[in-house]
Amino acid sequence: KAPLAGLSRLPAVLxxxxxVDAGELDLKTTISVSSAAAAIPGPTAFVExxxxxxxETLLKSAIIINAGDAIYALAExxxxxxxAFVSRMNQRLASMNLSLQYQNITDAQIKxxxxxLATLGMELSKSKTYMAYCGIYMDSITHEKGNQTELVNPNKxxxxxxxxxxxxxxxxxxxxxxxxxxxxRAEMTLMCVVMGARNSAERFSAAKRAFDYGFxxxxxxxxxxxxxxxxxxIPVDGGxxxxxxxxxxxxxxLLQKSGQTYKSEKLEKPEKLVxxxxxxxxxxxxxxxxxxxx
Numbered sequence: 001k002a003p004l005a006g007l008s009r010l011p012a013v014l015x016x017x018x019x020v021d022a023g024e025l026d027l028k029t030t031i032s033v034s035s036a037a038a039a040i041p042g043p044t045a046f047v048e049x050x051x052x053x054x055x056e057t058l059l060k061s062a063i064i065i066n067a068g069d070a071i072y073a074l075a076e077x078x079x080x081x082x083x084a085f086v087s088r089m090n091q092r093l094a095s096m097n098l099s100l101q102y103q104n105i106t107d108a109q110i111k112x113x114x115x116x117l118a119t120l121g122m123e124l125s126k127s128k129t130y131m132a133y134c135g136i137y138m139d140s141i142t143h144e145k146g147n148q149t150e151l152v153n154p155n156k157x158x159x160x161x162x163x164x165x166x167x168x169x170x171x172x173x174x175x176x177x178x179x180x181x182x183x184x185r186a187e188m189t190l191m192c193v194v195m196g197a198r199n200s201a202e203r204f205s206a207a208k209r210a211f212d213y214g215f216x217x218x219x220x221x222x223x224x225x226x227x228x229x230x231x232x233x234i235p236v237d238g239g240x241x242x243x244x245x246x247x248x249x250x251x252x253x254l255l256q257k258s259g260q261t262y263k264s265e266k267l268e269k270p271e272k273l274v275x276x277x278x279x280x281x282x283x284x285x286x287x288x289x290x291x292x293x294x
Contacts, residue, residue, distance in 0.1 A: 001111040002195055004178050006043055006066045006170030008110040010120055011102065013062055013168075015089050016074045017129040020059065025078055027056040033073045036082070040068035040106060045141060046149045047073065057141045063133040064151045066168065068106045075105050096123060108172075114193040121167050121180040121191055134166035156204055157181055161211065167191075169203070177203040183211050187222065187253070190214045221262045224252035231269050239275035246270075246283060 019025045035049040045061035047053055047069050055077070061070035072082075079085035086102050093100045098116055103109070112120075124130045137158045139151045154171075157164040161183060169179040177197040183190055192210040197203035224230070226248055233243040254262055273283075 001113045001116070003172065003175035004110070004112050004117065004170060004195065005172035005175035007112075007117065007168060007178050007180065008108055008170075009066050009068065009071055009106050010124065010168060010180075011089050011093055011100070012071050012075055012085070012105050013066070013130065014120065014124055014127065015085070015092055016059065016062065016071070016078060017124070017127040018092075019078050020129040021127055025055065025074070027054075027059060029055045031055055031058060031073050031077050033069065034076060037069050037072035037076060040072050042066075042068045042106070042108075044068060045070045045151075047143070051144050053141075053144070059129070060133055060136075060139060061141060061149075061151060063130060064136055064139060064153050066170065072105055096120070114195055117178075117180055117193045117195070118191060121182065121193070124167055124180075125182055125189075125191070131166065134168065135164075154200075155179065155181070156200075157183075157207060160204070161208055171200070171203075179203055179207060181207045181211070183215075185215060186220075188215070188218070188220045188255070190218075217258055219256055219258050221254045221256055222251055223254060223262060224248045226251040230267075234270050235272040236277060237272055237274045239273075239277060244273065244277060249282060 016025065020027060030052050033047045033049060033051045033053055038047055038049040043066045045058070045065070045067040053073070055074070058070040058074050061067040062074060075085040076082065079088055082105055085105060089102055089105070096119055098119060100110060100112070100116070135158055137153045140148050141151065142148050154169045155166065158166070163183040163185045164181060165184055166182050167180045171177045175196065177200050178195045181192045181194070190211055192207045194203050194206045197206060228248045229245050230248055231246040234246060235243055256262065
């Protein structure tokens with residue numbers, strides 16, 4: 001585990017974005033920024049105490065430049081207090097099997113391993129809200145008094161490396177230059193974590209080398225496509241219809257080294273199923289889950 005600079009703020013950003021995804025936080029509302037939020041050091045959106053700011057404006061600042069004042073204001077609004085939000089954040093980390101205990105919303109003392117950062121990055125990549133903003137390279141916000149703050153994403157790979165869609169960077173004297181990067185090309189998405197680089201250029205160079213290697217030496221193999229019929233006309237005992245098809249719930253994809261081949265083991269077809277069966281329910285059969293009744 002090592003220091004990670006501003007990336008330590010990502011668990012808070014994740015909790016906020018997931019709340020937006022779930023409809024708990026309305027982006028069309030306005031937030032009055034507290035003096036505690038306005039005083040957060042580090043990357044900032046330069047919001048002032050008692051300033052009324054749009055929730056979406058704060059969210060944009062939190063994601064694009066990791067602004068601590070914006071993150072704190074959103075967290076307070078979501079949970080009512082810093083203590084309540086930190087508890088929510090720690091519970092979310094525990095659900096990812098990350099043994100991290102935050103003491104405050106933007107805990108700069110937190111250390112993580114590259115694997116822990118990758119886990120966090122994977123969860124962020126699942127948030128529609130986070131992904132809608134993390135790939136924006138440049139934007140600006142207009143304050144209540146009419147002044148503007150430019151938001152320039154420090155992740156230069158968004159502009160310079162084809163297919164880069166995010167995710168976040170951070171830097172400090174003790175942590176060096178760090179980042180979580182994600183690149184999508186065709187059906188393959190790769191993620192890279194860089195920690196402790198000596199400067200910004202070294203950070204991005206290391207990420208590019210990792211992605212170049214990954215895309216050159218790996219391939220994806222889809223062995224089951226979402227919606228495909230896996231078994232046809234399985235007999236049903238006691239049902240309203242005599243047979244059902246079993247279809248694939250989610251696509252199954254393998255990541256392989258180039259030159260490797262995939263050999264599928266045949267899944268034994270069920271002889272029959274017993275009613276009641278509910279359309280769209282998942283079948284668990286011989287330890288295999290992921291086929292739906294249709």
